[in-house]
Every structure is written in structure tokens, then in C-alpha cells.
Amino acid sequence: MGVFHETRRRARHILGPILGACAFAYFAYHAIEGERGLLAWLRMTKEIEVAREVLAEIDAERTALERRVALLTPGHLDPDVLDERARALLDLVGEGEIVVPLSPDPARP
DSSP states (O other): OOOHHHHHHHHHHHHHHHHHHHHHHHHHHHHSSSTTTTHHHHHHHHHHHHHHHHHHHHHHHHHHHHHHTTTTTTTEEOOEEEEEEHHHHHHHOOTTOOOOOOOTTTTOO
């Protein structure tokens, strides 16, 4: 009975630090690997950088399109842009003009 009593007494003194170490390990693991941990934060930072690059590309494209649309407004109609759009939409070419396609379209003969 002496050995059992001694073991139980020592276990009572060790139980607190063991539970504390387990709690610390649990929270440390989730601070790094958790849903809002360090690795998730790094992953989200990278996604934000990629999204900002995509946004910059789309903004540049939008600005270019807005500039072209501004040239077609009734108050300031650019004849060259109007001619270009009419030819592109109607597939027309003037007499004596040569068309040089920039990218070959395999669907057209």
C-alpha cells in the first residue's frame, strides 16, 4: 500500500505541469497551423498580393477601354476610331486596301 500511496502523491504533483504543457502545446499548434494561425496569415498575404496584381491589370485594361469609349462620345467623335470600329463590326475593307491580320484565325478560310 505504501508504493501505491507514494505513486498517487507524486502523480498529483506532476498532473498540473503535464496539463499545463498539454494546454500550451495545443494553443501553440493552433497559433501556427490553425484557421487564423501564422501559416494562414502568410497564405492570405500571398493571395492579397496576387489579387492586387490582378486588380492593377484590370484597372489598366478598364482605363484603356474608357479612353477608347471617350473617343466615341457624341461630343468628341474621333473619325479614325469610328472608321476602325465600323470596319471591325461590318468586316468591310475599302477598295485598294490591304488587310494584314495580326493573329491568324483558323476558323476563317
